[in-house]
Amino acid sequence: MNSPKDMSRFQRRRRIAIAIVIALILIALLTIRSAWNDSWTHEYIEDFGIGAIVLAILGRMWCTLYIGGRKSAEIVRVGPYSISRNPLYVFSTLGAAGIGMLTGSITVALVLAVICYAAFHFVIVAEEGYLENVFGETYSAYKREVPRFFPRVSLYNEASVLTVKSSVLYRTFTDGLVFFVAYPFLEFVEYLQSVHVLPVLLRLY
Template structure:
């Protein structure tokens, strides 16, 4: 029971970190614009839309495997066979997609790296929790599977899945926040073009 409560606190912390990251990203990007040509801007925006879609689908895919099971067992199938933290990987991809909505590759890259660094603190806490609760089996999993950057050749499918629809719906709904990036930055571009919002920085 205590382990489940601890895990709940870690997951709540993870959601708070993600919410703060998104808020900071949206605030900073009010005053940032692309320095590239219109054609490059549009191309980067489209790439950002693809990254956001990957993030939403990827986070939902992870929940199919981890939903409700993390406190009871070590999940090693599907995305968790390639990286120990696929939810965070897809969140970083989503952050890159949001940054790309400015039309800037530099902004997209910076936000992906910033998100990765922010999640590292949560990852370290979770690793201590999992090591304490699962011991040697988890340590063996740590040796076999990378902490963050996926190794696709390690992919292994689980024999079966126990799906909890409520958790999947919640993860999918959380991911929809990324979609808000498109209308938001279209509006930002409009106000920047008419001079209401000052452009403090232009990046390629």
């Protein structure tokens, strides 16, 4: 990708691909149920899932405070972007794990996190090629000094002043609420499974 037009086209394809992956995952979850016989364990895993989703939404908003409206226009190296080059994807992966935990299964949570990480890996590689073409050595230095995905907290660097686009921040918050839609959806799926309307093909711990 050598131009903003190429990048824009790629981003549209990325959104479509991610939407398809999410749809396939939700369809798969219709036939999966937690294998924990202890209802308390099931409930605790669900509670951790809700906590992970809240952290994911707050984390995505935190990232937007620093990069909202500036992505692909400049290299941001402060706040969450000082410890990971792709913190938005990190928090989205945490949200995916949270959705998995809402099933009461740790295995499902790990599988969703891995799928999300793998999908973002291809997106990140493509974006890196574009950013290197646009920013050259500035981005190359950023690549050498800051990890691609998993945060290195010791690198944290704060900005003295932030300029925030409120419309972008609100949109990020609204987008993040999609994670919460999974909760009533999966609770309803669990009910349908309990009354044998939906088949349970796989039980996972």
